[in-house]
Every structure is written in C-alpha cells, then in structure tokens.
Amino acid sequence: MSTEKPREKIFSRRAAMLTGGQLVLFAGLGARMYYLQVVQSDRYRTLAEENRINLRLLAPPRGYITDRFGAPMAINVQNYRIVIIREQIDDVDATLARLESLLEPGSFDHDRVLRDIKRRRAFVPVTVRENLSWNEVSRLEVNAPNLPGVSIDVGLSRYYPQGEVASHVMGYVAAVSEKDLTGDPVLELPGFRIGKRGIERYFDSALRGKAGNSQVEVNAFGRVIRELRRDEGQPGSEIALTIDSELQTIVSDRLAEEHSAAAVIMDAHNGDILSMVSSPGFNPNAFSEGLSGDEWRKLVRDPYVPLTNKAIAGQYPPGSTYKIVVALAALEAGIDPDHRVFCRGFTKLGNRQFHCWKKHGHGHVDIRDAIRESCDVYFYDVALKLGVDRIAEMAKRMGLGERFEFELSEEKSGLIPTKAWKRAVYGQPWHKGETLIAAIGQGFVLATPLQLAVMTARLVNGGKAVKPRLIATPPLESSEVDIPVNSPFADIGVSASARQIVMEALDQVVNHQRGTARKSRIKDPAMAMGGKTGTSQVRRISMAEREGGVRKNAEKPWRERDHALFVGYAPVNAPQYVVSVIVEHGGGGSTSAAPIASVLLEEAQRRNSGRRGEAGRLAETGKPAKASPL
C-alpha cells in the first residue's frame, strides 16, 4: 500500500491533466467548426454552389433570312447526327462495325471516332457522323434495340433553299475560327456557326440572337446530374432582304449560260436590289455542313472565281457605258448638244492615233448620235475640251469610284482617275492621251457592275443620289446599322435637260434603227428599255494587230476576249428598274450583255416586284406610284 498510494495520486493528477488537455483540444475543434460553419458559412456555401452548378450555354436558333416577299432564303433545318456514349457500350468495335454496316461505307472516320472516344470521358457523347439522311435515320431507328449507347441527336444547321442562286448575297456560315472569338461564350460552343460572308456576316450579331443557358448540377468529374434552371435565350432576328428570290433565280439561270458573268437589278428610286447575281456561284449549304479541304481548294482554284461576288468586287473597265458620265459632264460644262464632230475612224493627238471602234468612221455626229452609235471619236473630242478632272467629278456624282458602304463589305471602290490621283500614285503628270482613253471607259477607269447600275439609276430617277440597299426591314436589334429607310436622297445636281438628252440617246441605243443594242430591244412598248452597251478591252490592241486586221472576239482564247457590258433601265417612259450586266470576256456588249439585260428587265417589269407590297414605302420616298405598265 505504501507504494500504491503515491502512485495512484500521481496517476490521478496526470490523468486529470490529460483529460483537461483533451477537453481543451476538443473545445478548439468546436471553435474551428463554429468558425467554418457559422462565421464563414456564406463564403463556403457560395464556393460549394460554384462547384456544383455549371452554366451550359444553349445556342440560339439563327434568324431566318427572307426575300422581299417573305420567301425563305436562309433557314435552319434539323440536322440528325449519331452520337455514342462510351459507358453505355460493351464493345465499341462491334458497335462501330454494326454502324458501318448500316450506313454507307466510308461515311465516317473510324479512327477519328476511336480517338475522340479515348480522349473524352466515358459519359460524354461522341459524334460519329452528322447530316444523316432520312434513310439512314430510319435504318438506325429500326436497329436501335441492337445498338445500345448509340443515339440520334438533333441539331440545327443552316440551309439555303435556293442553293447557289443567291450565294454571294447570302454569304455562308461556317465554324468559328480562332480570330472570330470575341469573348462571347456562345462562340465557343462545339459546332456553333457564324456568318462568314455576305448578309450572314454583316448581320451576324442580329441573326445570332442571344444564347440561352441551362444551369445544371454536375459532379466532380463534370457529369451532369440534373438540370436546375433553364433560360431559352432569344432566337436571332428575322431579316427580310430587298431581293426577289424568284427574279434572282431567273437571273442566275440566265447567267449560268455564260462562263463568268454578273448582273444587278435595282429599283432606280429607292435603291432596293431586286437581284444580284455573280456567276458561277457556290453552294453555301456545303459550308454549313463543313467543307472538305479538297472542295475548298477546288473553289479557290476555279478560274471563274466562284467565291468572289463579281457584282460588287469585280472591277472592270466600264468601256462605252462610261460615255454616259462623259456626256453628262460635257452637257453640264456647257457643250452645245448640237455640237457636231466629224468621225473618220480615228483622232490624231500629237503623233498618236486614237481609233474609233468603227474603222471607217461615223461621219458627222452630235451627242445623241455619238451615244446611240457609241462613237469614240466624238467623246475623244469632248473629253479633250473637258479635261479628265471634270469627267471624274461627274463620275463621283454618279456614284463611281467609291464604296457605297452598304450591307456587303466585300465591295470594291473601282477607280476614277484624276490628274492628282496619277501624280500621287505614279508620281507622273497626266497625259492628254490618257484623257481620251478614260473618255471611252478604258485605261485606268474601273467600275463594279453595281456602281454602273447606280450610275444608271441616278440618271433615270430624276437625278437623285440613290444608294443601293439589300435590307428592307432593318433588324430591330442592330443599332449599328442605320439605314435611312424613308429619307429622300440628295440631288446629284445635274440639270434635267442634260439628263433628258442622255436618256433620249439611251432610248435610241436600243430602240433606234441604228442603235448598238437594237437587236435586244423589248418589243412591248410599255416595257421598252433604254441603255448603253459597253465593250472593254482586256488588253491593248497593238499596231501590228490593227494593221493585220482586228481579230474577231470569237477567234481569240477566252481570256483575251473583251468584256461585254450593258447598263439599262425600263420602262423608258417612266423608269423604274435599272440593270447592269457584265459578261466576262463575253465579246461585245451589244451581242453578249444587251440580250441578257433585255431579258432581265422584261422579267423585272413582268414581276413588278418593286411595286408589289411595297407601295407604301415607294410613296414615302417621294416617288408617286405610277400606273402599272402591265
């Protein structure tokens, strides 16, 4: 007992100390728990929610694009694709083999699919193939019981019902590239497409709409457990174009007969582009589906440049169509309309000869005769009197040499040379001979088919500085685009008499016995057109060639043939529509371009699309609706 007592006493004291220590430490734990769960609770609650809740973006359906009558030109179609989910499949190889037997052979990249499966987590769907045909969908549905883990997903993809008919106006949509990323997270969605060209590009933000989102609960591995909340977002706005899709089809079909051509039909008063075709076109649907490298290379290497919109980005010497500008400049400069020039087939300037297209000359011509028969010598004469700068000044007023900055950003400015321009670019003084060449729309002068259509419109619409437009109703969302729908255009400041004289001449070009486009006249007098032919040389005709007799266009290789141009309007009495046609290397304007313009103007009037359903807007532009020529 003597040893037991002190030992027990020490033990009791030590045990009490240990217990005290335990209690203190446990109290510490309790305090820590209080700190984490009460003091810091909100912070950790937020972190927990961030952990668990994932925001998934929902791609908004892209806005439709219609023509002026509401006919669909760009829509969304359901795109069926096969997806497989690894974790639901026992034998991936067997499943893929079965799929291969059900689909057309070689319709999906076996290795790519296996790679994707390996790379992704087992519960993430992997796309095997997109754009399934109905046939394939039904075959897969029938076999669904034998294909666990395989499902058919529906997505939306862009579809252009008219195919390549309006390809250049519409543009296309394609996958988002690195440089398209703007921080908008919707762009990072797999399979998201954005407008890359044309209207699709210009109005991309309006057409795109606002992305919706879905709040989902995910676990630590990113697997979705359930959806908590869903916001459908806002579908893209619908856009109505000024295009008449049926007219567009007619134009496209007609131009398809040529190797390479472009045409614009425009309302002369409000600038509505009823049709704009560049031929050949491309299939925009192929872009939505995703173009293969080969298909892309084929498009890029095509000598007829199908990807370029020649109506706005093709810059051509306007040839004799430019005489409209020179004639207006001459009349405005005070040259007497009855002033006559003797054409003997050429003009001498210094020791150089400048030829008229008519070898033996036109004899005595006044301004009307000169336009009607496209006498070059007359215009050499007045151009020398005017000087190049006054011609250029008129060209600017007619809408040449500058971009319109309308809905298609691809447009080129063309080129209207001046003395100052030449000095700035070449550092050389302007030569008089260059004025002569410019007067017949050759040399430095370049214009796009659209500019030539606008030029014609400004002549025939009462001298208003009309601008082209492709949008009838601007989308509500796009504040960046401000189209003055109702604002009357400014006056170009060309006297009515001058315009009248030139228009009379243009009437004669088509409807006079000796007019250059006589053969292409519209026989119905109520629909008769006026216009101007143009033939622009692609290369200079050398002296040797001229002496050896100028070769006929048909004898030259395609690349060396002249461009054929025609600008026209109709009806001659109360002009409503203007047209501009270029047939690349088509030979002569009167033989290649004028017949097309004639058909187009006749069709435009017959359809009368500018008036139908648009009477209200026409009235507002200050142009009283006239009696229908039909």
Add this chain to the structure above:
Amino acid sequence: MKSIDRNMPNLTLSRKLWQMNWSLILLILLVASIGFAMLYSAANGNMRPWASAQMMRFGVGFVIMIGIALVDIRIWLRYAYVIYGLTLVLLLGVEFAGVIKGGAKRWIELGFFRIQPSEFIKIALVLALARYFHRLNVEEISRPTVLIAPLLLVGVPFALVLRQPDLGTGLLILMGGGAVFFAAGVRLWKFALVVVAGAIAVPVGWTFLHGYQKERILTFLTPERDPLGAGYHILQSKIALGSGGMFGRGFMGGTQSHLSFLPEKQTDFIFTMLAEEFGLVGGLGLLGLYTLLCLYGVAIALRSSNHFGRLVAIGVTFTFFLFVFINIAMVMGLLPVVGLPLPLISYGGTAMLTVMAGFGLVICVYIHRDIRIARNGEGL
C-alpha cells in the same frame, strides 16, 4: 493486501456480465450507428457497398470487444509482452511481405483477409507499457535508466511504421505511448527534454521524409498553393464543412459529398460529410459523444484499483482521443492530411477491430476494477 488478491475468487461469467459498463457499450453502439447512417448516405442511400459491410465488421468487433472484456485482466497483464511481441512480428512481416497499396506498404495478407498490423500495435503498445510501468514504484520511475526499455517499446514500432511510410500512425504511436509515460508519472522535465530534442530533430527528420509526406505538410501549411492537386482535399473539405452551416443540408443532401467533390468521403473525410449534412449541430453533437466516451475511459481508469488497469484504460482512451482529434482537425484544415480514420465511423476493418479491442480492454478494466494486483505480478 496481497492475501486479499490471492483470496479473491475469480469472477463468475454472469457476475462479469453484470459488472459490465452497459452505458459505455450503448454509447459505442450509438456512435457506430451514426457511422452506419453516414456510410448509407455516402453510397447515395444504399447499404452497399459500405454500410452493410461496416455493420458486419462492427458485429465481429462487438463480439471481440465483449470477449476481451470478459477475460480476466490478470491474463492480459501476463500476456501483455507476448501480445506486443506477436504484433511486432506482424509489423516486421509487413516490412518483408507487406502489400503495397496507395504508395505505402501497410498491409499484410493473411489468407482470406488483409490486416494492418500498425493499427493493432497501438493497443499492444499500451498493454506492454502498462505492464512495464505497473511494476515500478514512484522512486523507480524517477530513475532515468528504467525508461530505456519502454522507450525501446515505443521506438521500435515507431521506426517500423515510419518506414512503411505512415507518418500519422507513427505520431499516434509516439503520442499514445507518451500518454502512458505521462500517466505513469514520468517527470515533466523529461517530456520537455523530448520536445526540445524533437524540435532539433525535425529539420533533420525533414530530410528523411518522403516527397509525398513533405508535400502533405507543405500543403497543410498553405492549401491554396495547389488547389487542384494536393490542396484539393483540404479545400474541398473546408467548402463542404462550411457550406453545411448551422443545421446542415440535410441527410443525404450534401452536395459536396454526393457529387464527389469531397474525396474519401467514406473513410478519412466522413466527418466532413456529417458536418455538411447535419451542420454545426451535428458536428458538435458527435464531438460531444466522443467527449463522453473519453470521459468514460478516464473515469474507468480513475476507478480502477490496479495500476495496470489504470494505465491501460488511460492509454487506450488517449489513443482513441488522438484518433478523433487528429482526424477532425485534419478535415478542418488544422493539421496535415495524415490519413487517419475517424474511429467507429470511418469505413475500414482493421481500425474498427482495433478500436473495439481497445474498448474491450477498457471494459475489462471496469469489470475488474476492484481486483488489486501486486507490483511484482503476484496474485496472477
């Protein structure tokens, strides 16, 4: 007094059962049931794979606990060194024939099941130290030379466990053993000496630590250092705890645990899951139950008439306390993640058996609280 010992008849079985501390057993059952509920929740409302297995283990553990409790305490005293020796052999077995799992060699394959001798050694060590100190009187204890043998008893398994490597268990052995030293009356300045020596040894020991051990300690000190890597566990655990708030997110409603953000939710981090689902109230409740268990152990130790029983009870209780404290402090980001389970609740067989065996010994001390045992072991 010796004659009383000798004359005291062995207790009958029915008497022993009568003497058993049933309220302690009830408390153990209660804590274990909380564990079953949490494992049920961890499996998203399923008994499998954890809850049912854990119940079975608890059943086995329960039988073992009662069995141990019913054995005469003098038997335990007699065989204390033998038990310690056998466990040490098993621990050496790990060294030579252990199974590597999770980067550490801790398990030994015994036919159809696998055991972790480093768990058992904690109890065996307490037994051995209790036996050693049982025979020393106060004067003897103050002699430094007598401490050599018990230091070896602690040092050998500590070194073996560190080699596995298992830092957590190693420290537990050290501290559990230390508690017995302390309760036996070893002078305080000697502990101070050990602490000072330890402080000097830490920088030296650092160089011997494995990369992952260093990583764990560094991660503990600054968990934000690597939020996706090693710090992820602590960070997610704190998020889970904190988001539980006062009353928790409800049974089976913990998002962190059920969406797998919380790692090891059925083992080391099960307390986090409980605190997420039952909040501060639940966490403090469980902590309260553990406190009660510890107080019970201490009370039994104080009540014991024999020194061996006292030391065993206090040693086992303190080891149990260390388990609880280190685990909870670890999941709350107060200590490095050393990989210690929460006793009676975490899923795991060896740990469950160890804890149950330990409580068996505590109950055994209680049953034999009135038996006096001579220092020299007479009366066995």
